[in-house]
Amino acid sequence: MVRIVIFGQGLVATHFAIGLERLKNGEIPDYGVPLSNKIPIKYEELEIVGSYDVDTKKIGKTIYDVAKEVFGDTNIPRQLRDVYVRKGIHLDSMKGLPFKAEGLEEQKGLLNAINDLVDEWKSLKPDVFVNVITTEPANKLNTIENIENALINQKLSASQAYAYAVAKYSKETKSSVFINAIPTPIANDPGFVELYKESKAIVLGDDGATGATPLTADLLEHLAERNRKVLEIAQFNIGGNTDFLALDIPERNFMKKKTKSSIVEDILGYNVPNYIKPTGYLPPLGDKKFVAMIIEYISFNNFKDELYIIARINDSPALAGQLVDLARLAKIALDREEYGTIYPINAFYMKNPGPKEGKSIAKTKAYDKLLQWLGIKHGN
Numbered sequence: 001m002v003r004i005v006i007f008g009q010g011l012v013a014t015h016f017a018i019g020l021e022r023l024k025n026g027e028i029p030d031y032g033v034p035l036s037n038k039i040p041i042k043y044e045e046l047e048i049v050g051s052y053d054v055d056t057k058k059i060g061k062t063i064y065d066v067a068k069e070v071f072g073d074t075n076i077p078r079q080l081r082d083v084y085v086r087k088g089i090h091l092d093s094m095k096g097l098p099f100k101a102e103g104l105e106e107q108k109g110l111l112n113a114i115n116d117l118v119d120e121w122k123s124l125k126p127d128v129f130v131n132v133i134t135t136e137p138a139n140k141l142n143t144i145e146n147i148e149n150a151l152i153n154q155k156l157s158a159s160q161a162y163a164y165a166v167a168k169y170s171k172e173t174k175s176s177v178f179i180n181a182i183p184t185p186i187a188n189d190p191g192f193v194e195l196y197k198e199s200k201a202i203v204l205g206d207d208g209a210t211g212a213t214p215l216t217a218d219l220l221e222h223l224a225e226r227n228r229k230v231l232e233i234a235q236f237n238i239g240g241n242t243d244f245l246a247l248d249i250p251e252r253n254f255m256k257k258k259t260k261s262s263i264v265e266d267i268l269g270y271n272v273p274n275y276i277k278p279t280g281y282l283p284p285l286g287d288k289k290f291v292a293m294i295i296e297y298i299s300f301n302n303f304k305d306e307l308y309i310i311a312r313i314n315d316s317p318a319l320a321g322q323l324v325d326l327a328r329l330a331k332i333a334l335d336r337e338e339y340g341t342i343y344p345i346n347a348f349y350m351k352n353p354g355p356k357e358g359k360s361i362a363k364t365k366a367y368d369k370l371l372q373w374l375g376i377k378h379g380n
């Protein structure tokens, strides 16, 4: 079995929980899970054993109850009645948002809160932790010493605190994997990668690549291979879910812009004026975001072409499907004892693949690297 703990029981996590149980019950096809049946770990082996949130409306409820509020009564797998949402670490990750939040550290301090989590996990025995909390402002800490100082001074972000706790649990109890699907630099932070190596743990990240970003990466590769000179890229994303509400706050938006625009220079080899970031919150759009993209480039004989792309994309299910793979790959990586971070996994599934030196590459190329890492031939 692969035992999974979730941080942040929001839309992505709830789609992940529901979709996974439906897959296990044979109720849905596995479209949107890139590796499908190409790897030996079956969906039935994945089990969500715990969940953490800081929204007082979610703490103490089951995932089933949280899902019912979002999706209504229809088709919510009964298995989710057994998993409760527990109180997590807040560290102001919800500051400025219209939700009442509470964290374990508020009564007992951060060090004790982390120790409590690690103790809780000694009985839950997770193998994999999935981080899908609200996008938060955070900076790289670069060394283990800086991480430890920030911990003592309560200067870590919530994701950094969870990442630290997972390393501690791995060192003391059982090797495990932290999947960082949000922009906070963890797999891109040399301090955390070192800490994970030392703790016999694995971190995968940062920021799940879904929606327009992987598509842009592949288009840029296409243009680069044909020696077309890209002049500018404009990419808009407008959505109506709480992720977009959070991304309306400038310092949170900046975190996304950083991970999204990292692809341009990495793939083209030069930078171009670009505007690639979430641009707006419009509630009636719900989770089905509106994406528009324009790429201008110079073709032969100095002629200028333009690509226009318009899409409506269901935001949260896209990442949830990839998490089904990531949890399975995490188990393979644990069995291989590949501690630290694993670029061939990150390059395909993440917007900003760690480690720090790991470039963003086209997802078509990354897919080949992933299959190579897995020892699978293309087409099998």
Ligand SMILES: NC(=O)c1ccc[n+]([C@@H]2O[C@H](COP(=O)([O-])OP(=O)(O)OC[C@H]3O[C@@H](n4cnc5c(N)ncnc54)[C@H](O)[C@@H]3O)[C@@H](O)[C@H]2O)c1
Pocket: 007, 008, 009, 010, 011, 012, 013, 052, 053, 054, 055, 058, 088, 089, 090, 091, 093, 094, 132, 133, 134, 135, 136, 158, 159, 181, 182, 183, 207, 208, 209, 210, 211, 241, 242, 243, 315, 316, 317, 318, 319
């Ligand atoms: N396609 C995608 O939807 C996609 C792609 C890449 C990355 N992401 C990232 O995934 C994350 C989740 O997206 P979402 O749409 O589910 O957002 P959401 O707002 O629906 O869910 C976030 C959840 O995290 C909880 N939370 C906030 N701070 C927390 C903390 N300190 N501890 C525990 N829980 C905390 C919130 O209460 C909420 O329940 C975002 O950071 C987003 O940027 C999403």
